[in-house]
Amino acid sequence: MKRNAKVSTAVIRRLPRYYRHLSELQRAGVVRISSSALGKSMGLTASQIRQDLFCFGEFGQQGYGYKVDSLKEEIGEILGIHRGHTVVVLGTGNLGRAIIQNFKFSSNGFQLLAAFDVSPRVVGAQIAGVPVYHADELESFLAGRKVDVGLLTVPIPAAQEMADRLVAAGVRGIWNFTNRELSVQRQDVVVESVHFSDSLLALSYMISQGGEDEPSDIQEGTE
Amino acid sequence: MKRNAKVSTAVIRRLPRYYRHLSELQRAGVVRISSSALGKSMGLTASQIRQDLFCFGEFGQQGYGYKVDSLKEEIGEILGIHRGHTVVVLGTGNLGRAIIQNFKFSSNGFQLLAAFDVSPRVVGAQIAGVPVYHADELESFLAGRKVDVGLLTVPIPAAQEMADRLVAAGVRGIWNFTNRELSVQRQDVVVESVHFSDSLLALSYMISQGGEDEPSDIQEGTE
DNA sequence: TAGATTGTTAATCGATTAACAATC
DNA sequence: TAGATTGTTAATCGATTAACAATC
Numbered sequence: 297m298k299r300n301a302k303v304s305t306a307v308i309r310r311l312p313r314y315y316r317h318l319s320e321l322q323r324a325g326v327v328r329i330s331s332s333a334l335g336k337s338m339g340l341t342a343s344q345i346r347q348d349l350f351c352f353g354e355f356g357q358q359g360y361g362y363k364v365d366s367l368k369e370e371i372g373e374i375l376g377i378h379r380g381h382t383v384v385v386l387g388t389g390n391l392g393r394a395i396i397q398n399f400k401f402s403s404n405g406f407q408l409l410a411a412f413d414v415s416p417r418v419v420g421a422q423i424a425g426v427p428v429y430h431a432d433e434l435e436s437f438l439a440g441r442k443v444d445v446g447l448l449t450v451p452i453p454a455a456q457e458m459a460d461r462l463v464a465a466g467v468r469g470i471w472n473f474t475n476r477e478l479s480v481q482r483q484d485v486v487v488e489s490v491h492f493s494d495s496l497l498a499l500s501y502m503i504s505q506g507g508e509d510e511p512s513d514i515q516e517g518t519e
Numbered sequence: 520m521k522r523n524a525k526v527s528t529a530v531i532r533r534l535p536r537y538y539r540h541l542s543e544l545q546r547a548g549v550v551r552i553s554s555s556a557l558g559k560s561m562g563l564t565a566s567q568i569r570q571d572l573f574c575f576g577e578f579g580q581q582g583y584g585y586k587v588d589s590l591k592e593e594i595g596e597i598l599g600i601h602r603g604h605t606v607v608v609l610g611t612g613n614l615g616r617a618i619i620q621n622f623k624f625s626s627n628g629f630q631l632l633a634a635f636d637v638s639p640r641v642v643g644a645q646i647a648g649v650p651v652y653h654a655d656e657l658e659s660f661l662a663g664r665k666v667d668v669g670l671l672t673v674p675i676p677a678a679q680e681m682a683d684r685l686v687a688a689g690v691r692g693i694w695n696f697t698n699r700e701l702s703v704q705r706q707d708v709v710v711e712s713v714h715f716s717d718s719l720l721a722l723s724y725m726i727s728q729g730g731e732d733e734p735s736d737i738q739e740g741t742e
Numbered sequence: 743t744a745g746a747t748t749g750t751t752a753a754t755c756g757a758t759t760a761a762c763a764a765t766c
Numbered sequence: 767t768a769g770a771t772t773g774t775t776a777a778t779c780g781a782t783t784a785a786c787a788a789t790c
Binding site: 304306307341342343344347357358359360 | 781782785788790
Binding site for chain 4: 553554555565569570572573577578579580581582583584585
């Protein structure tokens, strides 16, 4: 029942939102939900939700809707949450440290193995139980392990070099928090960027207009 | 020469990228660029770039291309960079502090006025020169000033309440870093969310597939 | 059974790409 | 002038929405 030959990025971007909303519904004790109710609460049409899910299989029951628990599980599976992904952090400045201390990697199916930096003030120490090694040890650390993702929070001048080293060492993805657009040639390595600036500038544009056009991500229903 | 009646969110999301790429070109000393050269370096078609710019006016010269400096300035203007936007931060935990200390608000045309928290350990102090007030003082602080944006990095349970208070106090936008989807009824208030989880889960999906489909944001040209 | 809601195909809409006259 | 490249309209493509038979 797999048809996900060509899943568009638009659909991929919605999957985590489905997962998040279903988690909230689950926490709220909701057992069952229809595509139209879920759509209303997420600001999507029922059609779109059914069409999105149709890419991956059949998850509902006619005349009934979807079981929140099992749909959440299925989408988690699609997202790869149970694949035992691993991640290392490059750069333990303010942002890197904040992410290490706050972000729930395990809730998203990732295990945070280690952090790397060059400052003698942190190398050898631990941050929230995560060991910090010198960046020179990156290759030897990765050589012995399956590390899927490198999280980049290094200063901009070091970003491309560290990205190259991560790719050479065999990571499958780079989670890029630097404000530099990375150049990665290999087709089998994915770069996912979180550009704070782009986000704030988009907001800047929208509030400069008077906000006639609602943004893509919001307008949660009242329910 | 204004035609930006209905600018799609797809276009709005690309504007900051144009701005960032043009800034890099400017820094690299590039004076002039054609839509096809810019497109190649950004992974877009020349048509798309010209079509995007067409929403806002005429910025190039036939037979020549675009002057990097002035195109960057024009796009900055469209994004509202020179409008003197202001922002306050709610929540000075790890993430809030990291953003206050690292993020270049002024590069994006924003002035960071103050931060708010409830912990006696930070209230009354300064973070990177930014004064931290008690959250109780939010309304009185905002009453006297034009504050355009509230940046939310509070714990999830406090997120919706603080969002409501920001909206009631008259902000035009909320930059939401909490992992909660905010409910904001007013059509003239924009919520822009940075969901780390959604980003990581999308990356998780992509590396779980073998990466046949490149993500929207990357694949910078070789140049 | 009647009612509800899915899975899935078809229709519509919007965004991207192509084409080309205008013009630097 | 000839060549290059834009601004802008038209064509194509893909994503969203609508419709409805299947079925719980």
